[in-house]
Amino acid sequence: MTAHPDQTKAGAGRIVISVDAMGGDHGAATVVAGIAHSAKKNPDIGFILHGRRDELERLVAKRRHLADCTEIRDAPDVVSMDDKPSHVMRHGKGTSMWSALESVRNGEATVCVSCGNTGALMMMSVLRLRRLPGIYRPAIAVMWPSRNPQGFNVLLDGGADIRADAKDLMQYALMGTSYARNGFGVARPRIGLLNVGTEEHKGRAELREAHDLIAANAQTSDFEFVGFVEGRDLPGDTCDVIVTDGFTGNVALKTGEGTATMIAERLRDAFAYSPLSRLASVLAYTSLQRLKKRIDPRRVNGGVFLGLNGTVVKSHGAADPTGVSAAVKLAFQLAQSGFSQKLAARVASAALPPQDASSDDDGGTS
Amino acid sequence: MTAHPDQTKAGAGRIVISVDAMGGDHGAATVVAGIAHSAKKNPDIGFILHGRRDELERLVAKRRHLADCTEIRDAPDVVSMDDKPSHVMRHGKGTSMWSALESVRNGEATVCVSCGNTGALMMMSVLRLRRLPGIYRPAIAVMWPSRNPQGFNVLLDGGADIRADAKDLMQYALMGTSYARNGFGVARPRIGLLNVGTEEHKGRAELREAHDLIAANAQTSDFEFVGFVEGRDLPGDTCDVIVTDGFTGNVALKTGEGTATMIAERLRDAFAYSPLSRLASVLAYTSLQRLKKRIDPRRVNGGVFLGLNGTVVKSHGAADPTGVSAAVKLAFQLAQSGFSQKLAARVASAALPPQDASSDDDGGTS
Structure with a gap:
């Protein structure tokens, strides 16, 4: 304790x-x-x-x-x-x-x-x-609802620093591994590096350098490196930890939140639309509350400085x-x-x- | 014609x-x-x-x-x-x-x-x-479902080029203005510059420079510059056009899409959960189809090279x-x-x- x-x-x-x-x-x-x-x-x-x-x-x-x-x-x-x-x-x-x-x-x-x-x-x-x-550079690790068994992914850096060079990104992979393993019991976390495509030649030069650095550390630090991932993997199940600089991470998280909030609003509107849909919302109340709890960004609010x-x-x-x-x-x-x-x-x-x-x-x- | x-x-x-x-x-x-x-x-x-x-x-x-x-x-x-x-x-x-x-x-x-x-x-x-x-640098303009009267926002660059300097971002503002006005009838488009916060001192140096360049062109090009916006403004109603580099734009769009898709899957699961919720989904069918049409990223699929x-x-x-x-x-x-x-x-x-x-x-x- x-x-x-x-x-x-x-x-x-x-x-x-x-x-x-x-x-x-x-x-x-x-x-x-x-x-x-x-x-x-x-x-x-x-x-x-x-x-x-x-x-x-x-x-x-x-x-x-x-x-x-x-x-x-x-x-x-x-x-x-x-x-x-x-x-x-x-x-x-x-x-x-x-x-x-x-x-x-x-x-x-x-x-x-x-x-x-x-x-x-x-x-x-x-x-x-x-x-x-x-x-060298601390980072903010943020949880995000995902299709993984643990119910969320960890993204870092979520906005501590707008810059990150290849070495910083490699250290984020190490810290993210530790967070996922010790904080949430994922024995061998899968680490992904955020990019605009999964092909190895794509993206900024520092990302290709980070790719090689992280790959070189995977065995000694006992994580699995899945390589480049994309924005759609944030709520996906291809990895447990997503590594990126704090500018990109912050934009990704806020975009995801904004989208989830907009959909929730429109869902409410849809159920208020007609007498039938209002009745439906009463019948589905328990299921919808469960859904809300799983996707509400406020429930996973909170980033951790690592x-x-x-x-x-x-x-x-x-x-x-x-x-x-x-x-x-x-x-x-x-x-x-x-x-x-x-x-x-x-x-x-x-x-x-x-x-x-x-x-x-x-x-x-x- | x-x-x-x-x-x-x-x-x-x-x-x-x-x-x-x-x-x-x-x-x-x-x-x-x-x-x-x-x-x-x-x-x-x-x-x-x-x-x-x-x-x-x-x-x-x-x-x-x-x-x-x-x-x-x-x-x-x-x-x-x-x-x-x-x-x-x-x-x-x-x-x-x-x-x-x-x-x-x-x-x-x-x-x-x-x-x-x-x-x-x-x-x-x-x-x-x-x-x-x-x-100087062409860009991909992408539509995204939003709370605006026209039902979507335009983001550019959605991924044509991973780089954009201050002048490129200013040109994106001009092209986005033209796209929103001529393509969708928004008479005086509101332009936002994507950043990690709305305060003027935040973000990368080239973004502060772009902020000033875009502001200087607002009057002659007849758009309204709302200044820095955040990821959550992509589905929001604070602006009609969001300007950013192609790396950040691509990550934001794919994160938003992934989030929308995950929520749609979970909504289906929620309605399949119990006999009552299955009945509810039948009653709410029309409303849910309308909702699906409004938030389905496939319906706004397609970026335009400007x-x-x-x-x-x-x-x-x-x-x-x-x-x-x-x-x-x-x-x-x-x-x-x-x-x-x-x-x-x-x-x-x-x-x-x-x-x-x-x-x-x-x-x-x-």
Whole structure:
């Protein structure tokens, strides 16, 4: 167990999750509603909630079961969606985001959850938690509903960094392997490299280079490399982990989400169209609810920052309470499984070429 | 009218479409089934069908109504999905793709439709049809179901070229404007530039440069520039045309398609789950068929190459007969509206900065 039991109200034998209550598109009320939902469903979670004390006290006090397992830490400032990461690095110290990461850094909490500005959260996470030895560029791993037996695929990088060279993509393959294996029990994950076609001569030069690097590491790191995959494989069953740069990954995920949301809206319209179709929606209610649960992007909301000393779950800025609760659930599962330690061990034991191993010492300052 | 009536069987007052019957994933039988569907629905279309004569004669002879409006041109070679474009350029002359483009080049047909290798088709189209004066890099414009009144958005580049610099992206905005206005009657198209966030400081450097270039051209070219958009805007209603490089565009489109297909499968599963849900699917049949028609990616199958002297519709390699038929329908609509001439006039009258205008003379050889 990786929980850090302490003597506070949030601790008391629970797995403690540090939550940045500010910075999401919908404000603290949505975040508090989300964690209240999680607290109701899982009595083993405790929260340290970071943000403006008066506002948070008011919101938490309304929910008795939440008040019993939540500590509030006052942080007067908020990182807004418009703040440039460079500005945040200079003036971030009083923010709820900084404070939430601090609880992981000092060991009070196992995992940090934030709905805030992705770029700022990643920069601050790298600065405060530091990269794992051997990792050059951390990435966000995102789950996506798929036809695989486990019900989803993992894509990384989902938007931590808009750039990735061949070596970064190879490291994403290693981290994705570790995430799929330790986080979700896929014994020998199948890794695909996202491209515009599956033919080996297609795509950008750095992708062909990454193709060869990843293939060279498949045996030592015990994953199966399926080669290039396409956008349609994201919800498919050809691989378990899809590797790409954060620009492409972000566009792919948001396109998929937008499409799923549009179809759900149109399905509702179709069922409201006539008396017969309204009757049909009543008869099919249970089946449709099951379907909704399987394809609702909010239910798999939450990306995990891989490659740091500590776990950070980035929820969507636009997450509603269901989305926040899904991110908290993911954070809880990862904390419970001891994922951070297992990933660190995995990366440390990976057979990196000598020129990569030499960069292990810089500790994330480059 | 831009139809080129001739004295052949395919002509006879009809709008003639030149079809590359080979090179798709499912072979000539699927292409012939697709055009047979179109011929049944629209008596004003004539076809010139390019490929292996014996195979095509056998397939067409089975369908009386198709035989009456179709001419076959023998082309013994096929461009396969695995052929490198450079190989095709040297050895492409005997292929069905080359032959199909030739019918547009020599004026026998107004539009060419192919399911073949995208890279090869684009290179061959540029070589044989030549770029329009003023266009540096042609692009594929793809329609996507959206919440807009017209029912879809246009994305370009959908995969003609994996690269695009700021000037290319600005030209895509101009071409997309022309396509949306002349092809679909959107009087003042709203243009969005695809990025990982809507904030102006986000994204790659060339995107910030493109942002400023497109904004500078909005007034003279009479479009509205809505700035950066995200993947979720592809099925949304924030803009009519989304501009991006062909790598990102291709991944976004394939991700959206894959997601739509997965949801459709799961919807079928949900309705087959219990006796009640099966009854519901019977009651809701009409509504669900209407929904299917609105969100089925095969119904909007077909990308249009913009920026050439002549119109080329690229259908999916994996298109089934419904998909091929959708591409033919699009080709017919464009031919009927005189789109090629209107686009050429639009681009010619666009107020390009002097340094761009000077490249008008190279005629597509760079």
